[in-house]
Amino acid sequence: MPIFDPVDDPGSNFPELLRRVGLGTSAVAAGGDLSVPHGTTCVALRFADGVVLAGDRRATSGNLISHRSMEKVVQADQFSGVAIAGAAGPAMEMIRLFQLQLEHYEKVEGSALSLEGKANQLSMMVRGNLPAAMQGMVVVPLFAGFDTRRVVGRLFAYDVTGGRYEERDYVATGSGSLHAGTVIKVGYRTDMTRDDAVTLVCRALWEAADADSATGGPDALRGIYPIVATVTAAGWERVGDDELASRYEAIANEVRAR
Amino acid sequence: MSMPFYVAPEQVMKDRADYARKGIARGRALVALRYTDGIAIVAENPSETLRKISEIYDRIAFAGVGKYNEFDQLRVAGVRAADLKGFQYSRDDVDARSLANQYAQILGQIFTHEMKPMEVEILVAEVGQVPAGDQMFQILYDGTVMDERDHSALGGDSEAINTRLAESYADGLDLAAVVRLGISALSGPDRTIPTRELEVAKLSRGDGRRCFRRLDDDEVDALVGS
Numbered sequence: 001m002p003i004f005d006p007v008d009d010p011g012s013n014f015p016e017l018l019r020r021v022g023l024g025t026s027a028v029a030a031g032g033d034l035s036v037p038h039g040t041t042c043v044a045l046r047f048a049d050g051v052v053l054a055g056d057r058r059a060t061s062g063n064l065i066s067h068r069s070m071e072k073v074v075q076a077d078q079f080s081g082v083a084i085a086g087a088a089g090p091a092m093e094m095i096r097l098f099q100l101q102l103e104h105y106e107k108v109e110g111s112a113l114s115l116e117g118k119a120n121q122l123s124m125m126v127r128g129n130l131p132a133a134m135q136g137m138v139v140v141p142l143f144a145g146f147d148t149r150r151v152v153g154r155l156f157a158y159d160v161t162g163g164r165y166e167e168r169d170y171v172a173t174g175s176g177s178l179h180a181g182t183v184i185k186v187g188y189r190t191d192m193t194r195d196d197a198v199t200l201v202c203r204a205l206w207e208a209a210d211a212d213s214a215t216g217g218p219d220a221l222r223g224i225y226p227i228v229a230t231v232t233a234a235g236w237e238r239v240g241d242d243e244l245a246s247r248y249e250a251i252a253n254e255v256r257a258r
Numbered sequence: 259m260s261m262p263f264y265v266a267p268e269q270v271m272k273d274r275a276d277y278a279r280k281g282i283a284r285g286r287a288l289v290a291l292r293y294t295d296g297i298a299i300v301a302e303n304p305s306e307t308l309r310k311i312s313e314i315y316d317r318i319a320f321a322g323v324g325k326y327n328e329f330d331q332l333r334v335a336g337v338r339a340a341d342l343k344g345f346q347y348s349r350d351d352v353d354a355r356s357l358a359n360q361y362a363q364i365l366g367q368i369f370t371h372e373m374k375p376m377e378v379e380i381l382v383a384e385v386g387q388v389p390a391g392d393q394m395f396q397i398l399y400d401g402t403v404m405d406e407r408d409h410s411a412l413g414g415d416s417e418a419i420n421t422r423l424a425e426s427y428a429d430g431l432d433l434a435a436v437v438r439l440g441i442s443a444l445s446g447p448d449r450t451i452p453t454r455e456l457e458v459a460k461l462s463r464g465d466g467r468r469c470f471r472r473l474d475d476d477e478v479d480a481l482v483g484s
Contacts, residue, residue, distance in 0.1 A: 001335045001336070001338070001339045001357075001360040001361070001363075001364060002335060002338045002339060002342070003331070003335045003364065014341060017338055017341075017342065018342070018345070021342060023342070023345070023346060096345075097345075100341060100344075100345055103341070104337065104338075104341050107312070107313050107314070107337045107341075108334055108337055108338075110309060110312065
């Protein structure tokens with residue numbers, strides 16, 4: 001059981017604790033072109049009650065589809081979620097560590113981090129991944145959550161160096177972000193309802209999948225749909241596959257009728 | 259050069275035990291009870307902010323009586339040990355028994371080797387997937403571990419409280435019943451404890467991944483009144 005001197009205590013910092021006990025992750029030092037699975041399009045936008053996050057399910061290695069049901073949009077804690085585009089391995093590890101850090105802080109301190117605190121924490125983790133990013137293992141997350149102190153949904157985008165940018169309305173990342181972002185840009189209205197917001201992100205991912213080979217569309221054959229989740233004052237809530245199935249059915253019909 | 263006086267080891271241990279017991283007896287007690295869907299912990303605690311009961315992991319809670327800074331240090335060490343184990347292996351591999359043993363090692367070590375023993379008694383409780391999997395471990399200041407089945411009492415006057423619990427406890431009680439029983443066992447026949455001086459938390463089976471939850475004063479009033 002790890003016990004430290006008061007002057008030498010890692011506090012509520014879980015990554016620092018990992019380093020102290022010798023479990024810290026060292027930066028990847030690989031030369032040459034690594035072919036690792038990559039995840040692709042993720043979007044997030046603000047609506048009247050909070051934020052909605054969405055991401056497709058495809059992971060690719062070069063021309064191959066390496067995974068069809070990857071979860072790139074995950075819950076970080078009760079009031080926030082992360083969507084990650086980039087090298088799948090480091091991305092998943094970063095999410096796992098981020099989730100644990102939020103929970104660890106909450107348990108050690110007895111209260112949860114503020115939303116801005118969580119966003120800064122993630123910023124430091126992305127920055128820590130910079131050496132690996134230089135080798136091509138780029139990880140670029142989106143962070144979205146409900147700020148319980150300000151009673152408002154907030155969005156944060158990141159760059160490879162850990163730069164953190166708060167977005168006012170919406171944000172898209174990954175290889176299909178140009179198409180998804182444009183759909184949202186055209187359809188976005190302030191204070192949208194949950195229904196409109198979910199429809200818009202579904203539509204954005206549809207168009208991204210239509211134009212970007214690395215983004216997966218809805219797979220009715222296998223019953224795999226993008227992950228869409230909302231974060232409001234009531235907390236994180238994932239949109240069910242049944243609801244997504246009917247929404248995509250509606251979009252498909254609309255496109256067919258053109 | 260002066261020679262230190264010889265003191266018999268029995269006397270040293272007895273003095274330390276007396277010292278620790280005295281410190282623990284000064285503080286207020288807490289009880290833990292098993293109910294149909296989990297484990298309830300009720301503590302007498304006039305502070306609204308300094309907690310005696312807290313979450314260690316998904317299915318594990320911690321409670322301590324005695325000197326606050328000492329059991330809080332143990333609590334944080336427990337959270338760290340649990341989070342590290344869950345990160346290194348799997349969340350399923352974190353269990354109360356192993357934590358209780360680690361606590362026992364630390365407390366035993368400090369009791370025999372340090373100048374001053376820790377003036378604490380702690381409880382590690384785990385709610386199982388099924389009622390048969392519920393576990394409670396009580397660890398004393400000298401590292402003694404006790405495995406309790408249905409209920410346990412820690413702190414000043416714990417023997418009398420345990421007797422009161424044993425008299426009224428029955429299998430198959432619900433949350434409201436065990437909280438009422440816990441409060442009456444803590445207060446005894448001669449006094450009543452106001453709700454704002456109580457700290458109540460539960461580990462409830464089937465509450466998703468994180469089973470630990472605190473009950474606020476209104477919830478406790480609703481439970482006790484019903």
